[in-house]
Amino acid sequence: MSEISKDQVKHVAHLARLAITDEDAEQMTKDLGDIIHYAELLNELDTTDVEPTTHVLDLKNVMRKDEPRKWIEREDALNNAPDTKNAQFRVPSILE
Amino acid sequence: MSVFDYTLKELQEKLHNKEITVTDLVKASYQQIEDVDEQVKAFITLDKEAALEKANQLDQEIDQATNPLFGIPIGIKDNIVTKGLRTTCASQLLDNFNDPLYDATVVQKLKNEKTVTIGKLNMDEFAMGSSNENSSYYTTRNPWNTDYVPGGSSGGSAAAVAAREVFFSLGSDTGGSIREPASYCGVVGLKPTYGLVSRFGLVAFASSLDQIGPITKSVEDNAHLLQAIVGSDEMDSTSVDVERVDYTEKLKNGVKGMKIAVPKEYLSDQEGVNEEVRQSVKDALKVFEDLGATCEEVSLPHSKYAVAAYYLIASSEASANLARFDGVRYGVRSENATNMIDMFKMTRSEGFGEEVKRRIMLGTFALSSGYYDAYYKKAQKVRTLIKQDFDKVFEDYDVVVGPTAPTTAFKVGEKTDDPLTMYANDVLTIPVNLAGVPGISVPCGFSEETGLPFGLQIIGKHFDEQTIYQAAYAYEQATDHHKKQPSLGGAK
Numbered sequence: 001m002s003e004i005s006k007d008q009v010k011h012v013a014h015l016a017r018l019a020i021t022d023e024d025a026e027q028m029t030k031d032l033g034d035i036i037h038y039a040e041l042l043n044e045l046d047t048t049d050v051e052p053t054t055h056v057l058d059l060k061n062v063m064r065k066d067e068p069r070k071w072i073e074r075e076d077a078l079n080n081a082p083d084t085k086n087a088q089f090r091v092p093s094i095l096e
Numbered sequence: 097m098s099v100f101d102y103t104l105k106e107l108q109e110k111l112h113n114k115e116i117t118v119t120d121l122v123k124a125s126y127q128q129i130e131d132v133d134e135q136v137k138a139f140i141t142l143d144k145e146a147a148l149e150k151a152n153q154l155d156q157e158i159d160q161a162t163n164p165l166f167g168i169p170i171g172i173k174d175n176i177v178t179k180g181l182r183t184t185c186a187s188q189l190l191d192n193f194n195d196p197l198y199d200a201t202v203v204q205k206l207k208n209e210k211t212v213t214i215g216k217l218n219m220d221e222f223a224m225g226s227s228n229e230n231s232s233y234y235t236t237r238n239p240w241n242t243d244y245v246p247g248g249s250s251g252g253s254a255a256a257v258a259a260r261e262v263f264f265s266l267g268s269d270t271g272g273s274i275r276e277p278a279s280y281c282g283v284v285g286l287k288p289t290y291g292l293v294s295r296f297g298l299v300a301f302a303s304s305l306d307q308i309g310p311i312t313k314s315v316e317d318n319a320h321l322l323q324a325i326v327g328s329d330e331m332d333s334t335s336v337d338v339e340r341v342d343y344t345e346k347l348k349n350g351v352k353g354m355k356i357a358v359p360k361e362y363l364s365d366q367e368g369v370n371e372e373v374r375q376s377v378k379d380a381l382k383v384f385e386d387l388g389a390t391c392e393e394v395s396l397p398h399s400k401y402a403v404a405a406y407y408l409i410a411s412s413e414a415s416a417n418l419a420r421f422d423g424v425r426y427g428v429r430s431e432n433a434t435n436m437i438d439m440f441k442m443t444r445s446e447g448f449g450e451e452v453k454r455r456i457m458l459g460t461f462a463l464s465s466g467y468y469d470a471y472y473k474k475a476q477k478v479r480t481l482i483k484q485d486f487d488k489v490f491e492d493y494d495v496v497v498g499p500t501a502p503t504t505a506f507k508v509g510e511k512t513d514d515p516l517t518m519y520a521n522d523v524l525t526i527p528v529n530l531a532g533v534p535g536i537s538v539p540c541g542f543s544e545e546t547g548l549p550f551g552l553q554i555i556g557k558h559f560d561e562q563t564i565y566q567a568a569y570a571y572e573q574a575t576d577h578h579k580k581q582p583s584l585g586g587a588k
Contacts, residue, residue, distance in 0.1 A: 004461065008461075009457070012457055012460050012461045012464065013457065015460050015464065016415060016444075016456050016457060016460040017419075017422070017437070017440040017441050017444055018441060018444050018445050018448075018453055018456065018457070019438075019441040019442050019444075019445040020445070028453075028454070028457060031454055031515060032454070032457060032458055032461065034514075034515075034516060035407060035454075035458055035515065035516065036458075036461075036471075038404055038516055039404045039407065039408055039471065039475075041400075041401060041404045042401055042404050042405060042474050042475065042478050043474075044401075045398075045401065045478060045481065047474060047477035047478065047481070050477040050478075050480050050481060051477070051480055052473055052476035052477045052479070052480060053304075053476050053477075053479040053480045053483060053530075054476075055304070055334075056290050056291075056304070056483060056530075056531060056532025056558075057290065057291055057336060057532060057558065059291070059334065059336065062333040062334075064330050064333075072197050072198070076197055077197065077425070079195045079197070080192075080193055080194070080195055080196075080197075080425065080426035080427075081424070081425055081426060082423060082424075082426075082427070082428070082429035083429065089424050089425060091424055091436050091439065092433060092434060092435050092436050092438075092439045093434070093435055093436065094435070094436045
C-alpha cells in the first residue's frame with residue numbers, strides 16, 4: 001500500500017464533491033495517512049483464497065412485484081426543497 | 097417512587113386499573129426533561145403538543161387496549177425518520193429538515209403499538225462517532241457524571257433512558273452505537289441480527305452493518321420492545337422473513353447447561369481492556385457458573401483486524417450513502433455558489449462536520465480506481481475471516497460473553513484529538529456488526545474510581561436473540577447493577 005499525497009487528497013475531495021481549502025487538505029492528508037497506515041495491519045493476513053463478504057446472510061435475489069402504487073405526492077416531495085420552480089426542484093446553472 | 101420505576105408490565109396493569117393515565121406518563125416524561133435535560137442534553141427536538149394530544153386520545157381507548165407497549169412514552173434517535181417531525185441526524189446539513197415525508201417502518205410499527213413519541217434524540221452526526229461529541233448541536237452528557245461522554249453514536253438514546261426522560265428509546269448500531277452508549281450509561285441495549293429489523297427510514301450510514309435496536313432499563317422491557325419492531329419489510333430488501341418468535345418466551349428459563357464462550361482476545365491488554373472491566377467480566381462469569389452454565393475460553397483470532405476492516409468498509413458505504421445530501425431535494429443549501437458543482441461542494445462542506453467529511457474522504461479513496469482491491473476488497477475478505485471466527489465458536493457454544501467496551505466512559509474532550517484513539521473504543525463491538533450476529537449490553541458493574549457503569553456484552557447466533565435474552569435476564573436477576581440510578585435530580 002502507498003502513502004497518500006496532498007494532491008491525491010484534493011482529487012478525492014473533488015470526487016466526493018467536497019470543497020477543501022489548502023489548509024484543510026494539509027490536515028486531511030495527515031489524518032487519512034494515519035488511518036491508511038493503520039489499515040495496513042490487514043496486510044499481515046494472507047487472504048488469497050478468501051472470498052470477500054458480499055452479504056452476511058445467504059440472501060439472494062429478493063424480489064417484489066413491479067406494480068405502481070400511491071406514494072409521495074409531488075407537492076409534498078417539494079416541501080423540504082431549498083428552491084423550487086413550476087413544481088420542480090430548482091438548481092443553479094449547470095452550464096457555465 | 098416515580099412512574100419510571102415500573103416495568104412495562106406493571107405500567108400496563110396500572111393503566112388498565114386506571115391508577116394512572118397515558119397523559120400522566122407523557123407529562124412525567126416532559127417534566128423530567130424539563131428538570132434534567134439542561135444537564136443531559138439528550139434531545140434535539142421535542143414534540144410535546146402532538147404527544148399530549150395523542151395521550152389524551154389513547155386515554156379514551158384504554159379499555160380496548162391489549163398491547164404491552166400501549167401508551168408508553170418513547171424517544172427516537174434522530175436518524176430515524178418521523179413523518180412531519182424534524183429529523184436532523186444531528187447535522188447542520190439537515191437542520192431545516194422539518195417535514196420528513198414518511199415514517200420509518202419501525203416508527204410506523206410503534207405507532208401501531210400505540211406508543212407516544214416524546215421527541216428526537218441527540219447522536220453523533222450521521223451516527224459517526226463513539227462519544228456524541230460529533231453532534232453538530234451539543235454533546236449529550238453522561239447522566240452518571242455530566243463531565244463524561246454518554247458514548248455514541250446513540251448517546252442521546254442511552255442517556256435519555258438512564259436519566260428517566262423516556263421509558264425506552266430506539267437507537268441504531270453500525271459498529272457498536274447502541275451497545276457502547278448502553279454500557280457507558282448503565283442501560284440495556286440490543287443490536288439485533290442484521291436483517292431482523294427493517295432499515296427503511298433509517299438514514300443510511302453503512303448499509304451492510306446498520307441495524308435499529310431497542311434501549312431500555314431492563315432485559316424484559318428490551319425483549320418486549322424488540323418484539324414490536326421486528327419483521328420483514330418489502331421496503332427493505334435486506335430484511336429477512338424469519339419465523340416469528342416470542343422473545344419473552346425463554347426469558348425465565350435460566351442458563352443451566354448453557355455453554356458460554358469467552359474469547360481471550362476480549363479480555364486482553366492488547367485491546368486496551370482495563371483491569372476493572374476485566375475483573376467485572378470475570379465476576380459475571382462466576383455468576384453464570386453459579387447459575388449452572390459452563391464458561392470456557394475460546395479464540396476469535398481475527399479480532400484485532402476488525403477495527404481496520406470496519407473503517408474501510410463502513411466509510412466506503414458511507415461515501416456512497418451520503419452522496420444524496422446535495423442540497424437539491426432537502427437540507428440546507430449553501431448560498432455562496434453560482435453553478436451546480438460548486439453548489440454541491442459548498443453545501444456539503446458547510447453542512448457536514450469534520451468526522452463525517454473524514455469518513456467520506458476515506459471511503460471515496462478506498463473505492464477509487466487503483467485502490468479498490470488494496471483497501472475495500474481486502475477489508476471485505478478480512479470480514480469473511482471475522483465472520484468465520486464466530487461461525488466456528490457457535491458450532492460448540494450458545495453465546496459469546498465479554499466486555500462491551502474496554503473502559504468506562506471517558507471525559508468530554510479527552511479523545512477528540514486523534515480519530516484513531518476514538519475508533520479503538522469500538523474494538524469489542526465492531527466484530528459483531530461485521531459478522532451480522534446479534535449482541536446485547538447489560539449493566540455489569542460500576543467503576544470504583546469514577547462511579548461510572550460498564551456493560552457485559554452477550555453475543556448470539558444469527559436470529560437467536562431469544563438465547564441472548566435468556567442469558568441476559570438470568571444475569572440481571574442475579575445481580576443488582578440495573579437497580580442503581582444516576583442522581584441527577586428530578587424524578588426519584
